Amino acid sequence: MQLNPYLSFDGQCEAAFKFYEQCLGGKINAVMHYGKSPMAEQVPPNWQSKVIHACLTVGDMELMGSDAMPEYFEKPQGFSINLQFNDVTKAEQIFDALAAGGTVRMQLQETFWAKRFGTVVDQFGTPWMINCD
Structure with missing residues (x-):
């Protein structure tokens, strides 16, 4: 079995996946x-060019998504996509990239459990957690 996050967008799926x-x-x-x-x-x-399915591979993981019809779209809430790193520099780089045009909820910083941890909602409304052991 493989577990893949599937994101819904309000018409911006293609731009989000390129990002x-x-x-x-x-x-x-x-x-x-x-x-x-x-x-x-x-x-x-006006929906002919919207995305019915997209798939992005990062390493051996896949992120999937689509544009939800307006009557079915719900703003993401109650979850975050967690990215786990061993390299502080890489964690900082990805955090900064996802934060561009988005909202930082918790600045990337050292915590009692991690060298770095932070949370951000990107410019497309997707919540992310960055964790570096």
Whole structure:
């Protein structure tokens, strides 16, 4: 079994995944749009270019997502994507990249359990925790 986070966006999935690809050093494997899917006739014209499914590989992990139709979109809450690091410099680099245009909830800092820990909500509304042992 593999556990993969699946994120929903309000029309910004493609931009978010390009941002994550750059920030996390991953590779986008797939981006499928509503307009080129069997659902093309079921979505409004302004949703033809929205993402029905995207997949980003970072190392041996996958992050997936899509644009949720407006009536189904819910703002992310009650979870965070945790990124675990062994390298303080890399943790700081990723934290700063995700914080660009977003909101820092807890500055990346030393804690009693970690060399560095911080939380940020990126510019697309996705909550992240950065932890460095």
